[in-house]
Amino acid sequence: MILSDDLSDDDAQKYTKEVLHQIYHYHPDMNPMNMDDGNILVQYNHPAVNVVLEQHVKKYWELIDQNHQRALATDEVLITPLGSNVFDEFGKKALFGRCFMFMDAQDPMVIKIVRKSI
Numbered sequence: 001m002i003l004s005d006d007l008s009d010d011d012a013q014k015y016t017k018e019v020l021h022q023i024y025h026y027h028p029d030m031n032p033m034n035m036d037d038g039n040i041l042v043q044y045n046h047p048a049v050n051v052v053l054e055q056h057v058k059k060y061w062e063l064i065d066q067n068h069q070r071a072l073a074t075d076e077v078l079i080t081p082l083g084s085n086v087f088d089e090f091g092k093k094a095l096f097g098r099c100f101m102f103m104d105a106q107d108p109m110v111i112k113i114v115r116k117s118i
Helices: 009-024 054-071 089-106
Strands: 030-034 040-044 049-052
Touching (some): 009 089, 049 089
Antiparallel strands (some): 040 049
16 A cells, blocks of 8 residues: 555554555456566556466466456456457466455455554
8 A cells, every 4th residue: 555654553544444445346457567577567547456476376376267256246347459358378377366356355454563664
C-alpha cells in the first residue's frame, strides 16, 4: 500500500483497509508492469500495488497456466493485445498476482508498516 508519511500507525491501518475495500468492491482494473528484476508489479485504480514474484510463478506455473481463466471476476472482460480474455504468459502472471490481492482484501490484516524515512 502506498500511503502518506504523516499518517499515524492507526490511521495508516484504517487507510490501508479502506483502499483494499475500494479495490475489491470497484471494477477490478489492473495495470501490470515488468520489473527490472524479473518480477511483475501490479497497480490498481487506487494507491496500492502488489508484486508477483517470478520464483513463486515458476514453482506453480503449471497450475497458473491451467487455471488462469478462473482468476477472472464474474462477467469480466479484459482486453489484451491477443483479444478479449486471451492471455499470454505475462497476462496469466498478472492475473495470478491480482488473485492474491483479492484474497487479502476479503479479510485484510496489516502486518507491518514501513515508512519511507526508514
